[in-house]
Amino acid sequence: MLQGWLILLASFAYLGVLFAIAYYGDKRADAGRSIISNPYVYALSLAVYCTSWTFYGSVGRAAGSGIGFLTIYIGPTLMALLWWVVLRKIIRISKANRITSIADFVASRYGKSTLLGGLATIIAVVGVVPYIALQLKAVSSSFTIVMQYPDVVTPAERAAPLFQEEALYVALALAVFTIVFGTRHLDATERHEGMVAAIAFESVVKLAAFVAVGVFVTFVLYNGVGDLFGYAGNHPELQQLLVFGTDTTTYSDWAWLTFLSMLAIMFLPRQFQVAVVENVDESHLNKAIWLFPLYLIAINLFVLPIAFAGQLHFSNGDVNADTFVLTLPMAGQRPALTLFAFIGGLSAATGMVIVETIALSTMVCNDLVMPVLLRIRSLRLNERRDLTGLLLNIRRGTIGLLLLLGYLYFHFAGESKALVEIGLISFAAVAQFGPVILGGIYWKGGTRVGALTGLSAGFLVWAYTLLLPAFAQSGWFPATFLEDGPFGIGLLRPLSLFGLTGMDQIAHAMFWSMFFNIGGYVGVSLMRRQNIVEHSQATLFVDIYDKVGDGSAPRFWRGTASVDDLCALVGRFLGHDRANSAFVDYAQRRGIPSVRELPADADLVHFAETLLAGAIGAASARVMVSSVVKEEPLGMDEVMSILNETSQVIAYSNRLEQKSRELEAATAELRAANKQLQELDRLKDDFISTVTHELRTPLTSIRAFSEILYDHQDLDIAQRNKFLGIIVKESERLTRLINQVLDLSKIESGNAEWNMTDVDVREAIDEAVMATSQLAREKRVQITVDLPDNVPPVTVDRDRLMQVLLNLLSNAVKFCYPADGHIAVRLYDDSGALRVDVSDNGPGIKPEDQRIIFDKFRQVGNTMTEKPHGTGLGLPISRQIITHFGGKLWVNSTPGAGATFSFTLPYHHEPAVEQPIERPLLMGGQHYG
């Protein structure tokens, strides 16, 4: 059994849970540990889109017109794909300008226009109040139905006296909840973390409830989906709900409804609130753009089964299809499930009402009430010290008023229309924001007057084609108005304006309102010039991604202000403590020790204005700031705007000049880098051709001798051996060459392994001389070594050092005159480094050759006529190694008097980090130390 008290208790317990969650969320936010700062909560909070209109109304719509109900969810799914492009831009713009509502966005974009903000607010309120009424109606009628449990009785169209219905109490309870959590304190960013947490929770509840009912209906009342559709197939009137048709949904209606809901998901005030204002981090969009559509699928999966089951179950048609979600569990005698479904519907309705009224109250307060109050001089608001209380009370009052309006609408008109119709009318109203906002963020040319024209034209057409007919159907208007048109003018009939027929009412209204809206906006914008504020705002919005930082954007402002005045002004609306701490933060960001020393410049004025905009809207903020900024009295006169324009042009041209100078410098740098790259590229080509040439020489001789051996099998053994000997020697040379090329490339690219240890150089020299002694003896060359008694160790790779020493010694042996050759090796201290000299008494090296011997494959002498002595890589490798150790390798020579190769090894050397960019692969040997 479901008693009345149990239902009430459950309802209030549920609201209590919401309260607790919201309270916890706010506390966590105050402690700086946000619970809503994750993409899943963000996506769930977006599901505030699914109201009781979804929860109850989808089934009703599916039962009435078949598949058409899905458009309301397919549109948002498609739109979600564009969120990364469109919504992210809106979020970015709103954060930068502290925009807190749709009306504020529109006003701010078109030159901070008070008029436009007010108009947008009125459209939002008029458009959305019926939608709020719809939620109240859903809650109160679901309550009435559940109270009858277990009897399924559709509440009669009874005329309860005003202020004595359940809906009133629902409205009151919701007003209290919203006021407590929506307007606890005034924040410059208008974020409500606790509320968002509660909304996310509500999204879970309504989905769970709906799916529970769906599963029950499909798998308990019937044996699965196929079974259910099988029954439905026997009923021709249900059969036609399964396809498109003239009686149900036409393709054109389908397309229009999809388009409509695409706009609605962006521009419903509550969607703007959760998606933009309450957004913590724009990267949450990444997950939201697929999680949200997934949620929509989940909540739509069972709509059709429930609709069909309801139609089959209550086949005499006395139960309203809008209530099937509730009445089916009742008919199945499931009290717990019924209660759960009721709570689900309650959560869908409360979520919508809470967010919607908060969003609307911000709008009404900032864009409608405050501008008016600030203009009424007799109130002397400008002189009051603290306005925070006033602001909060305006918002609280607005929330109460909105719910009261919703209740009144419900009372006088609510019973006359199916739920879904009202929802679509609201959608069409907020869709009017589409052109001015989307145009505003992508097209700089949109002007204030254009936006005013477009919005008002669209709104008027909407009211004429949708709102008036709804009123007429409620009996507030004579029905002849619909049938014959006003004053009997047939062409002006609201449901077929200018004779347009063949579309359903919504599609018809959407077509004409968009026609006049977009036409007016674009047409008038193109005909009028923007003033300076409009122009600067347009640039700011459209080029939001180009802005380098907050400080760099030029401020088109001129005047004098005092820091105290500005701080006091902000304090009046935000509270003095809050204002002070904001100014201190700002000073710290700019690196200024105290607020008193802040320069009262354009940046500061802009900062104050943005702070204020968060609290009272962009248009009012502008008016307020200009009241303390000396040179700008309330009405901007013509001279001032001309001055402003000039200063803006100058600022622009200065910036341009600076930019072009920077550009020139960058170009020059690039050109230099490019030249260097080309040079390196050329060197690389040279090197490769040299390598291949060097490789070919031994290969050619190997091949030649092999061919001789192959062709002349009858060569005598001595000849054969001689040739084979040459082949072996040339192969060895080839191997050595390749090894050295690899070695060099390793060293140069920084990939070589260096095994750095402390090495006693004397030992190394001794060992190298020992190793060369056999070769020296063969050529009868004498080697003398001169080592000091004691040298400090140096940190080098011992094997690499040996490689250098052996290379220098074998070179010396090679170039000594045979028979009386003499080589002197000397080790001594040379100003902080060890120095090794290897001198020979050979022919010496000509001055012009001293440089090139360190180049790769360069050997002294004529390589064409003389047989090469080595690979031509020994010295370049040695120099690379010594350079890596931090030392130098060079040669001194007088032709005819021998040559001295010297290198140094510093005692203390941190191995240089290899820089392959500067010394690229196989490159180098150009520096000569």
Added chain:
Amino acid sequence: MRTSNTKKQRLIALFFLGCLFFNYPLLSLFNAPHAILGIPLLYVYVFFVWICLIGLTIIIVERSG
């Protein structure tokens, strides 16, 4: 920057693809009183396209991080 731009383009392309699949004339191909596993063809089609769109979105978004 580049991945972000690719992601943007892919999502926009998917949007147009979705518009195409969710509209006349493609819808009319499935507008017939048939059933698959007892479920009307048109519903199977709409939900199938819907799921595919979400799947592709996940691939696009989660891949580019």
